[in-house]
């Protein structure tokens with residue numbers, strides 16, 4: 001089976017690696033020849049946004065999936081008529097736009113921070129008056145906290161105004177003082193079966209994910225609620241593949257942040273930490289294979305490597321540390337890799353994470 005992945009970043013790279021033992025050939029379509037996936041997968045160099053490039057790429061694979069969002073939907077709808085696209089267009093459509101995403105949540109009764117769409121200066125001022133302190137975000141194309149401006153008072157408005165030319169416009173979201181961030185990831189198979197992983201608690205700094213560690217710091221009832229929200233989304237979208245939902249925990253309540261219709265950074269711990277990794281599960285789902293068991297094995301946490309690469313030998317000297325480098329040039333704020341630390345119990349894991357922290361840049 002040949003799976004075509006739109007995008008060839010680290011997610012494409014890890015999908016390709018997961019395909020090898022299953023006999024699934026992963027190919028990637030990516031603009032730059034030296035993208036992370038190139039080291040492990042045949043890479044077609046081209047713009048996934050170009051309908052002709054897309055059609056030619058699709059013709060050489062059995063099923064199409066993606067590791068990026070913001071893809072050209074009309075062109076994808078055309079190729080999907082002959083090559084199945086999984087997850088399908090409804091998932092991609094909703095996840096590509098923060099306002100549509102919030103409307104989808106609202107329609108399913110999934111609570112989220114108060115959010116208003118903003119398309120001009122007047123709308124921006126009105127949203128800030130209505131919401132108070134807020135986070136202004138581009139509706140499309142943001143990642144790792146890019147395209148976001150916190151507005152706590154008048155003085156912050158000019159920076160938010162600068163976001164206004166963004167294609168698709170903006171949203172303003174109430175700025176939450178959350179107790180924790182969690183995410184829930186799961187997959188839905190071609191047959192409609194759903195498998196969800198234990199939730200990790202996630203820590204971000206400067207808008208970038210730093211660590212993910214299951215189980216999330218919430219009562220079982222709250223974790224079950226998050227899993228129900230994810231399952232509702234999977235079903236409503238007729239989703240096939242992995243879906244991630246990021247949530248804030250505020251006073252014991254869950255508020256949805258955003259979703260990703262693909263494998264997700266907060267699921268990287270599943271490579272060593274779960275019976276079935278998110279990458280294997282995504283491939284199983286999109287190729288119509290049965291889903292695997294998502295249970296965690298022992299204690300596990302994932303730490304992102306951002307901006308500067310650590311000394312590999314020092315990382316690997318930490319017991320239970322598993323190093324994943326993406327083959328990217330170091331640059332401030334760039335995700336260069338991650339380390340997953342495993343242990344038999346939580347106390348040992350905490351000690352190992354403390355040891356790891358001393359050798360990270």
Ligand SMILES: Nc1ncnc2c1ncn2[C@@H]1O[C@H](COP(=O)(O)OP(=O)(O)OP(=O)(O)O)[C@@H](O)[C@H]1O
Nearest residue numbers: 113135142143144145146173174175176204207258
């Ligand atoms: N309404 C909010 N109130 C408080 N903090 C927020 C809010 N929205 C986002 N943040 C913080 O900023 C982080 C990044 O925001 P968000 O998930 O919207 O951005 P992103 O650029 O799409 O990130 P990514 O795609 O890397 O997950 C969140 O994980 C959270 O820490």
Ligand SMILES: [Mg+2]
Nearest residue numbers: 144246257258
């Ligand atoms: Mg996010």
